[in-house]
Amino acid sequence: MLTRIVRMTFQPEKVADFLAIFQDSENKIRNMPGCRHLELWQDADLPHVYCTHSRWDSATDLNNYRHSALFGQVWPATKALFAAPPLAFSVYPAGQDSSSPALPTT
Incomplete structure (x- = not known):
């Protein structure tokens, strides 16, 4: 299982626009x-900073979404609202990545 977190800082006056985009697309993304x-x-201290947290069966599934028509609509519209570059990263539970052996335990 791959976890993807994307931290996005929006222009404060564009937050409502982002929330509308997210609301319109969230179920479509969940159905990918x-x-x-x-x-x-939503960030506890900065109300114009949001993170998406998603879990995917594999990196291939995430990349298939990232190359989909849906992503091609959602991401450019979202990106236009940013006040700063996003921070995105993908993680596996420690020792759970199928391409590497489990970490030793003591």
Whole structure:
């Protein structure tokens, strides 16, 4: 299981526009093959900063979404609202990446 987190800083006056985009697309994203979870987080101290947290069966599933027509609509519209570049990263639970052996335990 791959977890993807994308931290996005929006122009404060564009937050409502982003929320409308997210609301319109969240169920479509959740229905993409391999997507097991999607939620939106708002920063506790900076109300114009949001993170998407999603879980995917594999990196291939995430990349298939990232190359889909849906992503091609959602990401450019979202990106136009940024006040700063996004920070995105993908992680596996420690020792769970199928391409590497489990970490030793002591």
